[in-house]
Amino acid sequence: EVxxxxxxxxxVKPGGSLRVSCAASGFTFSTYDMNWVRQAPGKxxxxxxxxxxxxxxxxxxxxxxxxxxxxxxxAKNSLFLQMNSLRAEDTAVYFCARRRVVGATTFDSWxxxxxxxxxx
Amino acid sequence: DIQMTQSPSSLSASVGDRVTISCRASxxxxxxxxxxxxxxxxxxxxxxxxxxxxxxxxxxRFSGSGSGTDFTLxxxxxxxxxxxxxxxxxxxxxxxxxxxxxKVEI
Numbered sequence: 001e002v003x004x005x006x007x008x009x010x011x012v013k014p015g016g017s018l019r020v021s022c023a024a025s026g027f028t029f030s031t032y033d034m035n036w037v038r039q040a041p042g043k044x045x046x047x048x049x050x051x052x053x054x055x056x057x058x059x060x061x062x063x064x065x066x067x068x069x070x071x072x073x074x075a076k077n078s079l080f081l082q083m084n085s086l087r088a089e090d091t092a093v094y095f096c097a098r099r100r101v102v103g104a105t106t107f108d109s110w111x112x113x114x115x116x117x118x119x120x
Numbered sequence: 121d122i123q124m125t126q127s128p129s130s131l132s133a134s135v136g137d138r139v140t141i142s143c144r145a146s147x148x149x150x151x152x153x154x155x156x157x158x159x160x161x162x163x164x165x166x167x168x169x170x171x172x173x174x175x176x177x178x179x180x181r182f183s184g185s186g187s188g189t190d191f192t193l194x195x196x197x198x199x200x201x202x203x204x205x206x207x208x209x210x211x212x213x214x215x216x217x218x219x220x221x222x223k224v225e226i
Contacts, residue, residue, distance in 0.1 A: 037164075045156075045164065045207055045218040061215050095163055103170065104152050104211035110163035 002026040004096050004111035011117045016086050020114055022079040022096030027109075030054075030074035033099040035107060036081050038092035046092075049081065050099070064090075086118045122146050122210050126219035133226065139195040141222045143208035148188045152212035155184055155193045158221075159204045167206075168193065200226055 008020040022034070036048040049070040050059045058070055069082040079096050093115050097107035123146040133139050143153065151171035156164040166175045168184035171191060181196045195202055203226050208219040 044221045045158075045209075047216045047218070059214055100169065105214075105216050106154050106166065106169045106211055107156075107164070107209075108166050108169075108175065110165070112163055 002098070002109045004098065004109060006094065006096055006111045006114035009094065009114035009116045011119065012086055013120050014087060014118055016118070017082070017084045018086065018116060019083070020081045020094055020116065022111055024077045024079065024096075024098075027098075029072075029077040032101060034072060034079045035097045035099060035105075036070060036079075037095045037097050037107065037110075038090075039095070039113070040089075040092045043092075048094070050105070051079070083116070086116075088118050090116065091118045092116060121215055122149060122213060122217055124208055124210055124217050124219040126206075126208055126222050128222060129220065130223040130225065133198050133224065135198055135200060135226060137198045139198050139202075139224060141193045141206055141208075141224075143186075143191045143193070143219050145189045145191075145210055145212075149210045149212035151187050152210055153184070153186065153191045154209045154211060155182075156207045156209065157202075157204045158207065159201075164207065195224075198224075198226065202226070 003025045005023045035050045051070045067085045071080045093113040095113045096111045098109040100106040100108045125144045153171045155168040158164045172184045205221045205223045
């Protein structure tokens with residue numbers, strides 16, 4: 001069974017930093033591109049960042065470019081999102097999501113999400 | 121960025137009803153359109169990919185259609201467990217973008 005479990009969320013002050021993680025199991029992590037998608041309270045879904053299976057190709061939404069860094073450790077089946085210079089508008093539940101191995105960007109498995117709150 | 125617009129924003133229907141949700145892209149996206157279901161307090165779940173392909177394990181009550189700019193998600197016979205918000209997502213170009221969601225109440 002595919003499992004994605006996020007951790008590391010919490011309350012952080014504006015301008016602060018936080019690192020969220022996603023532990024993967026039940027599939028060959030190193031063969032899948034991975035993503036972060038967020039959802040502000042009561043709002044819709046917003047794609048944040050993606051990383052290819054090898055880590056060679058990385059993309060960011062304009063809203064987080066230059067502040068967030070996605071990375072992965074295939075030996076530890078883990079995905080990370082380092083978030084710096086956090087703003088109130090970054091407050092959201094952050095989901096890690098697996099991309100289908102074939103075809104266009106389709107998220108076929110999701111973690112339960114982790115809440116990040118940016119507030120003074 | 122490609123903007124995705126869903127209609128209606130919310131709807132109320134009865135068990136057994138046929139429900140249709142629309143999604144329109146701001147420019148043509150061929151069939152690069154996915155549908156997700158998000159139950160309250162849960163993560164999204166993939167229902168339909170490539171506009172009309174049913175994801176493994178998803179009930180055949182769900183179907184998708186459309187191409188170009190206009191797409192439809194249909195629930196053939198609404199069930200209580202279908203209470204959720206439904207999102208379309210285009211995978212034609214980066215950044216991938218989602219519709220604003222359609223909340224289905226029963």
